[in-house]
Amino acid sequence: xxxDLVQNGKHKLYDQLGxxxxxxxxxxxxxxxxxxxxxxxxxxxxxxxxxxxELNKMTEEGTLEVMRLTDLxxxxxxxxxxxxxxxxxxxxxVDCTTLAHRIQTTADNLKQDDQLxxxxxxxxxxxxxxxxxxxxxxxILNDVQDKLMxxxxxxxxxxxxxxxxxxxxxxxxxxxxEESKTMxxxxxxxxxxxxQYGFK
Amino acid sequence: xxxDPNMKILVVDDMATMRRIVKTLxxxxxxxxxxxxxxxxxxxxxxxxxxFDFVVSDWNMPIMTGIDMLRAIRADEALKxxxxxxxxxxxxxxxxxxxxxxxxxxxIVKPFTAETMQExxxxxxx
Numbered sequence: 174x175x176x177d178l179v180q181n182g183k184h185k186l187y188d189q190l191g192x193x194x195x196x197x198x199x200x201x202x203x204x205x206x207x208x209x210x211x212x213x214x215x216x217x218x219x220x221x222x223x224x225x226x227e228l229n230k231m232t233e234e235g236t237l238e239v240m241r242l243t244d245l246x247x248x249x250x251x252x253x254x255x256x257x258x259x260x261x262x263x264x265x266x267v268d269c270t271t272l273a274h275r276i277q278t279t280a281d282n283l284k285q286d287d288q289l290x291x292x293x294x295x296x297x298x299x300x301x302x303x304x305x306x307x308x309x310x311x312x313i314l315n316d317v318q319d320k321l322m323x324x325x326x327x328x329x330x331x332x333x334x335x336x337x338x339x340x341x342x343x344x345x346x347x348x349x350x351e352e353s354k355t356m357x358x359x360x361x362x363x364x365x366x367x368x369q370y371g372f373k
Numbered sequence: 374x375x376x377d378p379n380m381k382i383l384v385v386d387d388m389a390t391m392r393r394i395v396k397t398l399x400x401x402x403x404x405x406x407x408x409x410x411x412x413x414x415x416x417x418x419x420x421x422x423x424x425f426d427f428v429v430s431d432w433n434m435p436i437m438t439g440i441d442m443l444r445a446i447r448a449d450e451a452l453k454x455x456x457x458x459x460x461x462x463x464x465x466x467x468x469x470x471x472x473x474x475x476x477x478x479x480x481i482v483k484p485f486t487a488e489t490m491q492e493x494x495x496x497x498x499x
Contacts, residue, residue, distance in 0.1 A: 233388070237393070244397075294397050298483055300388070373496070
């Protein structure tokens with residue numbers, strides 16, 4: 174009776190070991206099959222990062238060009254304003270008050286354009302915000318590529334450990350990106366906090 | 374004491390576009406004596422070699438960040454009295470608190486307007 178029980182136990186253990194061996198073999202085969210596409214994908218990541226960096230350069234060049242053109246228009250406006258002021262003085266001197274008034278109105282309109290030019294310039298600060306985010310994305314891509322390559326080279330236990338990691342660079346950068354979407358302060362909130370520290 | 378239009382200002386930012394925006398705004402507000410630096414280290418070098426009256430700095434920069442430059446300024450007997458305005462996309466509360474603790478004179482969150490810049494300058498130099 175006791176021998177039967179031992180035999181049964183051994184039989185069950187062999188069954189379980191067999192099952193475990195089959196599982197390990199399937200897992201290894203799957204990992205093996207996956208390593209080729211993973212290697213291919215990770216080899217593309219530097220190109221993606223390079224494209225993103227290029228994107229930064231392009232937006233910077235575009236922004237600087239808009240600024241240059243805005244400066245030129247602003248300079249032209251300044252010149253026109255000067256001319257109009259001189260014309261207005263001449264018209265006043267020859268008693269053409271109606272025309273002088275119209276010139277003044279035109280000059281005032283041009284002055285208002287100066288405000289718009291400033292708004293264009295400040296709106297272009299979007300480029301800096303975009304560039305900072307793109308830099309973080311490039312950092313994430315580099316980190317992901319590094320991990321994928323490790324996975325391909327040393328897959329096995331590493332493959333199971335990596336996804337659980339919480340202190341990696343990409344986790345941190347992703348967290349920063351997420352936070353910048355949801356927790357970014359507006360100036361008025363910043364001012365309220367500054368006021369708490371005595372900034373009036 | 375209102376801001377002197379002739380005061381020497383140092384704009385520190387790694388992005389050429391932001392340096393240009395800040396310079397244009399300052400010029401619009403009547404300040405023309407403006408120099409530039411691309412990071413905190415270059416900023417500190419300029420501050421130690423020339424006399425500046427005011428610093429406008431970004432936070433995120435390579436080599437030396439704006440917050441590290443601010444701490445270095447406040448730790449330097451010759452520079453510690455210079456007002457420092459941070460203009461930054463680092464818009465989390467802990468960043469602002471960190472800047473205040475490091476001795477920032479005021480703080481602007483990007484993107485910002487000419488009015489905000491004017492208001493902050495008025496507060497710093499009142």
